[in-house]
Amino acid sequence: MNQSISIEFPNAIKLTIKREDLIHPFISGNKFRKLKYNLLQAKSEKQETLLTFGGAFSNHIAAVAYAGKEQGFKTIGIIRGDELRGKIIENPTLLFAQECGMEFEFVSRESYRLKNEPSFIADLKQKFGQFYLVPEGGTNELAVKGCEEILTDDDAVFDFVCCSLGTGGTISGIINSILPHQKVLGFPSLKGDFLKEEIRNFVRINTNWELITDYHFGGYGKISPELIDFINQFYATTKIPLDPIYTGKMVFGVIDLIKRNYFPKNSKILLIHTGGIQGVKGMNIKLKNKKLPIINIYD
CATH class of the missing domain: 3.40.50.1100 (Rossmann fold)
Structure with a gap:
């Protein structure tokens, strides 16, 4: 489920995208992970x-x-x-x-x-x-348990693991499953760093992770022509679709950090594609209404 992309950077940094968006055609990425154990629990309760x-x-x-x-x-x-x-x-x-x-x-x-x-x-x-209550965004202890299964033994080669975040469940699961030599970088889609406390409620370790709060593009649901152009160019180059709310901002942020020499030489970076592509159609409606360029990730 990994797809490597080759991008030349002076410090010989390699990016690999883990295509969690391909897990299921309609329950993709972190939503599949978050719902897995919640659905089992609902069935066990005969809900x-x-x-x-x-x-x-x-x-x-x-x-x-x-x-x-x-x-x-x-x-x-x-x-x-x-x-x-x-x-x-x-x-x-x-x-x-x-x-x-x-x-x-x-x-x-x-x-x-x-x-x-x-x-x-x-x-x-x-x-x-x-009813069986599933929280907004799906984040609870069972969701975190599911997200702990995102990383596999094959991912041990990476130095950094990067993901977008909205409620903190996905990154919490990843933090719980990393190895000692790895660091997790989270890219919030919302302004501020208040999610740190939410994450601390779910993680077993409070080291080796950091939130990068500079790439929210104005806040949740906010995007810009620069981000739209980046997503379109990234798709044209790699054929990997990104959503504008979560993964697009994260990938933009990681590549910008590489240009700013944030990562050490020869770093191996894993980017978690958490899905969210279904939301692009709705975003394009809003962009058309504002007479802005649309996100073009469909062949």
Whole structure:
């Protein structure tokens, strides 16, 4: 599942991309890893319904919807933004999830912030009955367990392991599975370094990892013509599609750090492709509306 790309740099640095996006056509990358043990747990509890949370173009919503269809669960998505009600047909992610059988509950952004409150969950149970709760982004201890399986024995040759992050579950699993000589670099898609505390809740070691917070391009869901051009050029050169929310920013950041001599000479760097390609169609709709260049990762 690794795909090497050859890029010439003065310090003889080698990049390898681990194509986690190819694990499954619809439950790709870290979503497959995060859901693996949660689905097993839901079955062991004899639950029939999965309930989770997400935004308009959420990779997680799409993955849970398909996983439910594939494994026989009813699925409910609590969607941030009550203005989206009635606009499903205009949204590729929500339309896909609906076609997989997911039922939606649209809530205001203000209400959505209460999603972790016991009273909010109690109200959902009152309305929908019993369900297995999958957190926003899928991150919990079972998700981290699944992400600990991303690295294999073959990856022991690498000095650095890099990944994007939104909720911190994927990087936590990777940190738990690295070898002593390796360092993990996380590239948050959100502003700030508040995710450090979330990660510390899940990792067994608090060394050999660092968050690189300079490549969020303005924050979650924010992109720029520079990033679009990078993703398009990267695809034209390598035929590897990147998403603009997570992996695209991470790959941009790693290559920029190489140019800035961040990595020692002869470093072997593994980049984890966490998927998220389904969100590109939705992003392109937004870009077209703003009369900006679109992301061209389709032959």
